[in-house]
Amino acid sequence: MKGNIVKKLSLMGLAGAGTLMASAGCAFAAATPKIDSGDTAWMLTSSALVLLMTIPGLALFYGGMVRKKNVLATMAQSFGATALITVLWMVAGYSLAFKGSNPFFGDLSYFFLKPLGLTAVSGTIPESVFMFFQMTFAIITPALICGALADRMKFSAFMWFMGLWLIFVYCPIAHWVWGGGWLMTAGALDFAGGSVVHLNAGTAALVTCLVLGPRIGYGTENMAPHNLALSIIGASRLWEGWFGFNAGSAVTSGFNAGMAAAATQIATAAAAVSWAAVEWIINKKPSVLGMISGALAGLVAITPASGFVDPTGALIIGLAAGAVCYTSAVWVKKWLGYDDSLDAWGVHGVGGALGAILTGVLASNAINSSAHGWLYDGNIHQMVIQLEDVGATFVYSGIVSFIILKLIDVTIGLRVSPEVEVEGLDINLHGEIVR
Amino acid sequence: MKLIMAIIKPFKLDEVREALSALGVQGMTVTEVKGYGRQKGHTEIYRGAEYAVSFLPKLKIEVAVKTEVADAVIEAITSKAKTGQIGDGKIFVTALAQVVRIRTGETDGDAL
Numbered sequence: 001m002k003g004n005i006v007k008k009l010s011l012m013g014l015a016g017a018g019t020l021m022a023s024a025g026c027a028f029a030a031a032t033p034k035i036d037s038g039d040t041a042w043m044l045t046s047s048a049l050v051l052l053m054t055i056p057g058l059a060l061f062y063g064g065m066v067r068k069k070n071v072l073a074t075m076a077q078s079f080g081a082t083a084l085i086t087v088l089w090m091v092a093g094y095s096l097a098f099k100g101s102n103p104f105f106g107d108l109s110y111f112f113l114k115p116l117g118l119t120a121v122s123g124t125i126p127e128s129v130f131m132f133f134q135m136t137f138a139i140i141t142p143a144l145i146c147g148a149l150a151d152r153m154k155f156s157a158f159m160w161f162m163g164l165w166l167i168f169v170y171c172p173i174a175h176w177v178w179g180g181g182w183l184m185t186a187g188a189l190d191f192a193g194g195s196v197v198h199l200n201a202g203t204a205a206l207v208t209c210l211v212l213g214p215r216i217g218y219g220t221e222n223m224a225p226h227n228l229a230l231s232i233i234g235a236s237r238l239w240e241g242w243f244g245f246n247a248g249s250a251v252t253s254g255f256n257a258g259m260a261a262a263a264t265q266i267a268t269a270a271a272a273v274s275w276a277a278v279e280w281i282i283n284k285k286p287s288v289l290g291m292i293s294g295a296l297a298g299l300v301a302i303t304p305a306s307g308f309v310d311p312t313g314a315l316i317i318g319l320a321a322g323a324v325c326y327t328s329a330v331w332v333k334k335w336l337g338y339d340d341s342l343d344a345w346g347v348h349g350v351g352g353a354l355g356a357i358l359t360g361v362l363a364s365n366a367i368n369s370s371a372h373g374w375l376y377d378g379n380i381h382q383m384v385i386q387l388e389d390v391g392a393t394f395v396y397s398g399i400v401s402f403i404i405l406k407l408i409d410v411t412i413g414l415r416v417s418p419e420v421e422v423e424g425l426d427i428n429l430h431g432e433i434v435r
Numbered sequence: 436m437k438l439i440m441a442i443i444k445p446f447k448l449d450e451v452r453e454a455l456s457a458l459g460v461q462g463m464t465v466t467e468v469k470g471y472g473r474q475k476g477h478t479e480i481y482r483g484a485e486y487a488v489s490f491l492p493k494l495k496i497e498v499a500v501k502t503e504v505a506d507a508v509i510e511a512i513t514s515k516a517k518t519g520q521i522g523d524g525k526i527f528v529t530a531l532a533q534v535v536r537i538r539t540g541e542t543d544g545d546a547l
Binding site: 065222223224225283285287289290293329330331333334343 | 479480481482483484486488
């Protein structure tokens, strides 16, 4: 659990610096707090990797899956979210997520990052790096929701939704689990964001597609992906960048990061195999879209578990994620009939919840000393906490996302007009096309 | 003069072009089109969403020829574009009223 380790190391760092000053007996100003250059180098790299997951990873992944007339608009959502969330994170987001001792909401003590000085330290790295790293998580989480609202949302409504959702949904939940809030105190295990990122965004996605309603022609018109090659490239970028996401959540460069990276790779590949296998059996052909979706399901499910499980645990999580998310994205969606255009709920929501629950089962004290899981450590109580985490995230995200959407709907309207939707978003919302 | 329009399977283009060159036909226009006749389309599946696609990719070749060689051209296209499977295509022949070569202003027979 990042926050506790961060706090302990910060205190140790300060104590160490204080001892150094006292023993030197000098009248200098306080010594510059100690940072580890290995940890810092890794965390800078991780931040760039996670940013790469959104731009261009998510942009390409989603962009390739929509119809050609909407490809630019879909990618614009990833880029637009990146730009807006960065600014809002700097202004208030970081503060609301990571500062303040209230168990439910952070405070604005770091408004505009005023107190964040050059030499501020967080654990063994500069706090500027920690802030930036967390920023990239704050960027990708709302951007994931695009999957459910593809092809039919106004850009203005989308940007308002991104901003309000960051402040009122992402920051509180991040605060609960990582920023010293109640779920962290209760001992919820979420290494890199199974609930904070994926279940959270997935739930918001489900709510969004239900509020927006299905695309015109859904079920009858041909809405086949216009260029799966783009999606494959995007999924590959996501896979690669995810090492920053999971192994970077160790906030250090060492044993934890190493095992988290291994677990990530194993689970992802296993999920790609299991989705492809299920599809091969049912459809007689394994599709490329299936393979990359399987990989994504594995990435999502291993996210909360990555720093807590051993390779076998990772394998199990991956195999389960491929099969379970295939079921939710293909069958359940068809059965219930909602238009979760790019399966943001089916993969991220379901995968995130599955991962969070399996984390409780498979977390091992031998892998991470702050974890006591059910199977290896006999701690069945961890399952209760994980379920609380899943439940609270689902309920809070669902309700508040709904409120925000309705607010935007009654003020500026969420959905484009039917004419715009049929002609295409690229030309109508942005004045640009791809030929 | 005749305007001969042939819808053929895309992979047959090179064979047809060579055969027409051998007959002295010195130009053609090719367009990528979609179409169907009695050939069945195919089904695409994307994460459970199934799409029956009836339109198949084809090529449309257009050549303008003197009436005397029209029959030979039709025969050449027919024999080279045929596979014997459903979907080989069709040839449409229309009478051509006028032809102009833009660079030189030559007309009709001199422009072919």
